[in-house]
Amino acid sequence: MDPATATRAAADTAPMARWVAVLEAFTDRDEWGVRDLATHLGLPRSAVHRILHEAVRQGLLAAAVTTGRFRVGPALARLAVVLADRLDVRSVARPVMERAAAELDETLVLALYSPGRRQFAAIDAVESSHPIRYIWGPLRQWSDLHTGSSGKGILAFLPDEEQDAIVAALPDPVPGPVPTPRARLRAELRDARARGHVVSHGERFPGAVGVSAPIRDATGRVIGDLVFGWPDNRNDPDKEARAGRIVMDAAARVSAALGYRP
Amino acid sequence: MDPATATRAAADTAPMARWVAVLEAFTDRDEWGVRDLATHLGLPRSAVHRILHEAVRQGLLAAAVTTGRFRVGPALARLAVVLADRLDVRSVARPVMERAAAELDETLVLALYSPGRRQFAAIDAVESSHPIRYIWGPLRQWSDLHTGSSGKGILAFLPDEEQDAIVAALPDPVPGPVPTPRARLRAELRDARARGHVVSHGERFPGAVGVSAPIRDATGRVIGDLVFGWPDNRNDPDKEARAGRIVMDAAARVSAALGYRP
DNA sequence: CAGTCTGTCCCGATTATCGGGACGCCTGTC
DNA sequence: GACAGGCGTCCCGATAATCGGGACAGACTG
Structure with a gap:
């Protein structure tokens, strides 16, 4: 017996709460x-x-013929x-992204992970109003997970086994603008996971700062991330911290709207 | 306004019926x-x-911030x-398959369609009790849709566009134990769709009869089929007709359990 | 055949739903 | 600026549901 569920059912006395719990x-x-x-x-x-029994009458549930047990019905x-x-991530995320992007006034990108390809693709973006601004470029193009905060915002939060498999398949040192030993990448990912978000400088594009946080679906799987990007001449430590808070909050909101429960 | 939905909501006066309708x-x-x-x-x-509003309070729905409109909630x-x-087709189908297979006492196979590959694979089977009986062979192996009732039970019921694309990609005449002109295949599929099931003789295995009917998911897509198979020395027209009725009924039951509404 | 598990059902007290109608608000339009 | 027509909101007496403790029948087991 799960105490949390029991508490939730007991806490709200409204009849509907019981239906939902059931x-x-x-x-x-x-x-x-x-x-x-x-x-x-x-x-x-x-x-x-x-x-x-009422749920069975409504077709919501089905009674197993022999035993008096119940399953999901038609x-x-x-x-x-x-x-x-x-349920569409893009349309769910859009309003949240617009608020978050406006709050920091920098470009915010939505990227989705493909477990099959072990890559990600940006599928939507809200650009900042600055004349000089971060622009992702063409959407729906596949990129690797190991360079830049966009990819690492996904990679860092994948289940250990999946993350290990991806990192282990990389050459050592990991290629990129600044070649990185695999051990160092692993340490970065561990830190990011503890912090809840990723910060990177000029990994994918020189002179760009990226800050990202993961989005999870209702089953808890990491399905993508939100990524802030801006030119580093507009950067300072305080801004990075603010961006981290905002992007984590926004990603959590999108996850929640998708049915994720922390 | 959809009269069917309105009728359904009005017909059942139970409070829950309204919740379901909403x-x-x-x-x-x-x-x-x-x-x-x-x-x-x-x-x-x-x-x-x-x-x-009660649904919003339960988190089932969410109210859009500005307008007073409602969407699906967390x-x-x-x-x-x-x-x-x-929701797993195999476990939903299993009890239905066992009843249907027992009724005709012939082997019944569950096959699933892969839209990406445009092929299908058998994933489960209930064998007949006859000493000489149809056995599918190894499960989970991919096969083409254009030969045998197992494939045609899917192909015949795909949307026109999808079916056309698959048939058009085949050589003319279509290869197989008995090469068939493409036009003839198209006519067969049209007939099968009108009848609701497919009957074939010795297309995949010589000396075998196959009778199949499609399974649809809650969105109405054809996701696979059920296939009866038996040796043709146990065959007669009446048995084919019975098999057709039974397999259509069984496939309809599985579709219904998956949430399909005709 | 008793012990214990299961699902089922009854019934008076409680409490929610029910729905017609009034109200306030906003957005157009004349 | 008044007005119509759209919207969501709210009130309240009558109705009909849920509520839950407890009794009951059947199935299984040792």
Whole structure:
């Protein structure tokens, strides 16, 4: 029994909160029985029984024919698949990006990770209003993860195994404007993960500063990142710190809107 | 305004039915206003207003900051993505396959389509109890769509554009045990689509009969099919007809469990 | 065949939903 | 600047739901 879930169900006495708790329970496990789910949620058996059966009547859940256990039904399956299909990172991120970009008044880029290619591509950008500003260039082009804060903002927050596999496949020292020993890259990634964001100077483009933070989807996977970029003649340590706070906050907001729970 | 949806919402007076109707409305459109949604569903404005705001309080929906419009919120996004992620065709199909295979007592195979490769692979099978029986062979191997009822059960039901692209890429005549003019293949596919299932004789394996019907996911896309196979010394027209009925019914059940609405 | 697990069901008290209508707000338009 | 028509919001008495403790029947097990 998960105390957090039980608390959440008990804290809000509104009838709907129970429905949400019951349906959300099926994100943890495929099948639930009445008593089982009732103790898991800390709710009376009769209440769970009623909700479960009403949900079956609505097609949200389905009762297994023999045992009295319940699974996800047609209506909920449809809702889940169609909504998940419509859920689009770009449109969810856009308003958050505009606010964040305006707050610092520097260019902010949205990049998405492709686990298959082990690369990323920028898919959207909000440019700063400065006459001299960071411009990503053509969107939807693939780039490697190991150079620049855009890539490292993803790489640093991938699961250890995945990150190791990518780093281990690189030559040692890692090529780039300034060749870096693999061990040094690993240390940088570790620090970035602890800090929650990445800062880089002139790795991808000379004279550019980059600050990035990861975006996660509802399953917790890192799916991309947000990246601030500006020319280093407008740079100072305080600005880097502010950019870090803003980009972490913005990335967290996008993750939350996508259903991620920290 | 969609009369079907409105009818569905009005038909069931249970409070939950309204909640389901409201949430399902977000599968049609990204944003809804109170009045807008109320007339769409044929419900009183006050009811929709209450449901919408309570849903926001639960995190299921989110209110756009400026306008009073509503979108999918964190909790619903999470529910959708995680459930869609957990939803597994194989485990959903298995019980249906076992019943259907037992009813005809012949081997029944589940095949999944890969739109990227434009091929399919068998991922599960329930074998018949006959000593001489159809056996698919190793699972998870890719095969082309244009030969045998397993592939045609998918190909025949793909959208016209997609089907045309695949057929047009084939040589004319189409190679196989019995070379077929492309026009003849197109006619076969058209007939199969009208009938709802595919019947083939010895196309993939000599001496084998195959009968298949398509499986669709919640978005209506054809994602694979179910295929009966048996040796032709156990065949007769009546059996083919029975197999057609059974496989169409089974495929429809799997599609429904995945959230497909005809 | 008792012990223990399961799901099911009943019923009075509680509490939410229900929905028609009034209200305030904003945005156009004449 | 008045007015119409769109919007979301809110109120409140009547209705109908949820609520939950507890009793019950069946299935399984040792």
